[in-house]
Amino acid sequence: MTMIKDLPAHEKPREKALRYGIRALSSRELLAIMLRSGQKGRSVLEIADSLLLEAKGISGIARMDINELARIKGISKTKALEIQACFEISRRCALEEALKSDVIEHPEALVRWLRKELGSTLQEQFLVIYLDQHHHILYYRVLFVGTINASNVYPREIFREALLRNCTDILLVHNHPSEDPTPSRADLSLTQRLQEAGKMMGVRILDHLIVTRNRCLSLKESGFLEEQME
Numbered sequence: 001m002t003m004i005k006d007l008p009a010h011e012k013p014r015e016k017a018l019r020y021g022i023r024a025l026s027s028r029e030l031l032a033i034m035l036r037s038g039q040k041g042r043s044v045l046e047i048a049d050s051l052l053l054e055a056k057g058i059s060g061i062a063r064m065d066i067n068e069l070a071r072i073k074g075i076s077k078t079k080a081l082e083i084q085a086c087f088e089i090s091r092r093c094a095l096e097e098a099l100k101s102d103v104i105e106h107p108e109a110l111v112r113w114l115r116k117e118l119g120s121t122l123q124e125q126f127l128v129i130y131l132d133q134h135h136h137i138l139y140y141r142v143l144f145v146g147t148i149n150a151s152n153v154y155p156r157e158i159f160r161e162a163l164l165r166n167c168t169d170i171l172l173v174h175n176h177p178s179e180d181p182t183p184s185r186a187d188l189s190l191t192q193r194l195q196e197a198g199k200m201m202g203v204r205i206l207d208h209l210i211v212t213r214n215r216c217l218s219l220k221e222s223g224f225l226e227e228q229m230e
Contacts, residue, residue: 013029013032013033014033031047031052032045034083035047035048035079035083039073039074042073044074047072047073051075054072059120059213062087062120066080066081069084095113095117097109097112098137100136101136102136103135104131105135111216115213118211119175119213124175124176125142125145125174125175126153127143127172127173128158129173130161131171131206133169135169144157153194159201162201163201168204170203170206171207171209172194172205172208173209173210173211174208174211175211176211181217182217183219187208188219188224191205208224208225
């Protein structure tokens with residue numbers, strides 16, 4: 001068992017970060033700083049290792065709820081909340097950057113936010129982004145949760161929001177918890193159905209994005225989305 005106090009000064013996570021910068025730390029060292037202390041007979045580095053093992057890597061921690069985190073020996077519910085707060089700050093930073101962008105001309109910030117917003121959720125969610133005339137995010141909302149198919153996604157819910165906000169351009173987004181962003185037949189059928197409904201309502205579907213923790217697939221760029229004219 002390696003106790004932080006027994007490490008040479010240059011190997012202690014806090015001292016190492018102060019000397020070389022936060023990016024010089026490993027994932028276990030970053031978690032050790034967040035956790036701050038271990039418990040009797042168990043060092044903070046061991047607790048960090050257990051967390052990484054349980055989560056299958058640092059990105060998997062975002063999928064864990066407070067009870068799952070607190071089941072790891074050495075992590076109280078208070079520490080679990082602090083861990084969740086760090087991931088929430090990261091999500092909000094990504095959202096803030098996306099809100100500043102023309103998400104059609106410069107989609108990078110949008111993709112970073114969507115991966116944090118939906119990529120780590122274990123249940124499929126269908127989110128609609130409503131854009132202003134400059135393709136900035138005007139409003140967004142998760143409208144449906146559960147298996148996404150043409151029978152449980154209702155066009156009236158999507159286009160009612162568009163009409164209320166005087167919005168003519170929208171983006172469709174949903175996640176694949178399987179980590180495979182390949183569109184299913186149901187995804188393609190739903191997209192076609194919504195695109196046809198949008199034409200009648202005067203609302204363009206600019207793209208349908210499928211996101212996972214590490215990837216984002218654009219149906220438009222992949223050739224699955226019919227081009228809609230002005």
